[in-house]
Amino acid sequence: MGWEDELFALFDDLEDQASALHATERDAEVADRSRAEYRQVSLAGRLMATVGTTATVGVVGIGPVTGTVERVAAGWLLVAARKHDWVINADAVTTVEGASVRSVPEVAWSPLTRLGLGSALRRISEAGERCVLHLRDGSRHEGDLRRVGSDFCELSTGEERRTVLVAFTALAAAQSRA
Structure with a gap:
């Protein structure tokens, strides 16, 4: 060479x-x-990509809720689990198992996703369904949602029709009783 x-x-x-x-x-x-x-990437974006599939959502004061993620919106998500629907306050979500590996950016979301937690609770109120309000401290109140304010809801409970006001900041989830 x-x-x-x-x-x-x-x-x-x-x-x-x-x-x-x-x-x-x-x-x-x-x-x-x-x-x-x-x-x-936000948790809401990952949950948005999970809509229509089964996931287990850990919720403060409740524990795991397993079901189909039906809807995700500003500050809440709807999970259909067996015979009950759960409107879960997004601030109370601790974990999610079974979420999509993908994400949907906020710019691709429907304008309906801007409806807040109060809108979801108003739907329950208008339907006249009994529900259980689960609080972050683990307590719960069962009754009829009567009215929904800007940052609280009003629940009528028991035979004596006692009224309980629940702040959204204390609410972990609302569970249908139907």
Whole structure:
């Protein structure tokens, strides 16, 4: 092998090393950008992609609720579990098992998803269904939802028709009794 062949072999080797170094740097940059982009993904976005599938949602004061995620909106989600529907306050969600690996960005959501927790509770009230309000402290109140304010709901309980006001901040979930 002549000196020219050795020189070209050296250049080839240096070029291979430079390519490998560039590929390593590029892989690190792609991984870093991927992590940075994932910071934009919200739990609600993952839940939105889970609509129509079965998941187990951990809820403060209740524990796991397993069922089909029917709807996700601003601050709440609807889970159909066996004979009961659950309107779950999103702030009370602790864990989700079985969620989609995908996410739906907020810009792709329907305008109906802007309806807040009060809207979901008003639907229960208008239907006249009995329900159980589960609070974050583990207590519960069963009765008829009468009215829903901006940050609380009014429940009529028991035979004596006692009225209980429940702040949304204390509410973990509303469970249908139908």
